[in-house]
Amino acid sequence: MERTISTGVFDRQGRDSISGPFFYAALTASLLWGLVVTAIVAHKVIASQYQPGLWEILLLGLALPIVGIIVALKSDNPIVSFIGYNMIVIPFGIILGPAVNHYSQDVIRNAFMLTAIITFVMGFAGTCFPRLFENMGAPLLLSLGALVLVRVAQIFIPEMQSLGFIDYIAAGIFSLYIGYDMYRASVVQKSLDSAVDISVDLYLDIINLFLNLLRIMGNKK
Numbered sequence: 001m002e003r004t005i006s007t008g009v010f011d012r013q014g015r016d017s018i019s020g021p022f023f024y025a026a027l028t029a030s031l032l033w034g035l036v037v038t039a040i041v042a043h044k045v046i047a048s049q050y051q052p053g054l055w056e057i058l059l060l061g062l063a064l065p066i067v068g069i070i071v072a073l074k075s076d077n078p079i080v081s082f083i084g085y086n087m088i089v090i091p092f093g094i095i096l097g098p099a100v101n102h103y104s105q106d107v108i109r110n111a112f113m114l115t116a117i118i119t120f121v122m123g124f125a126g127t128c129f130p131r132l133f134e135n136m137g138a139p140l141l142l143s144l145g146a147l148v149l150v151r152v153a154q155i156f157i158p159e160m161q162s163l164g165f166i167d168y169i170a171a172g173i174f175s176l177y178i179g180y181d182m183y184r185a186s187v188v189q190k191s192l193d194s195a196v197d198i199s200v201d202l203y204l205d206i207i208n209l210f211l212n213l214l215r216i217m218g219n220k221k
């Protein structure tokens with residue numbers, strides 16, 4: 001579930017259609033919606049003891065989210081973008097439920113708390129100290145590409161699955177991406193559609209950060 005696709009919302013320029021405070025309020029509400037919906041769906045899936053097969057994982061964890069990202073990317077209508085957003089968060093909840101259920105409640109709780117702290121700190125830094133992140137685009141993109149290749153290799157080479165330091169590197173990349181995306185949100189055209197679209201990127205950053213922290217803490221246990 002790496003963040004391999006990013007919306008093109010950050011390339012938009014022009015006159016703002018909503019105020020800055022309303023933009024950030026809409027962005028926060030949209031992001032919280034996605035995270036809460038994912039958590040609720042994951043909880044219900046755990047309660048039902050559902051276990052997805054390979055094709056279901058590919059459909060729910062890859063195909064549908066990619067379609068959802070494309071829908072959000074291509075649309076300038078916030079309602080359509082929001083529909084695309086939900087095509088990501090609901091399938092992810094179905095897949096995350098069984099995956100998270102392998103860990104203890106303490107590990108899940110600690111990973112959640114650390115994810116929340118990192119998200120707040122990096123989001124604050126990206127908004128208030130933009131110069132720290134304005135030149136990170138290319139290095140982060142290269143790092144993400146290398147991470148995706150390593151993750152693919154881990155699927156086919158079992159010996160690489162024991163390389164725990166990869167999870168630390170991945171957590172660092174997605175932490176920086178939170179700050180970078182918040183920096184880019186501060187310079188983008190302010191509109192409801194942009195707020196929804198940016199929440200897609202931040203949602204993927206946070207979910208991937210949480211998953212990597214979960215693996216790190218789970219391995220320690």
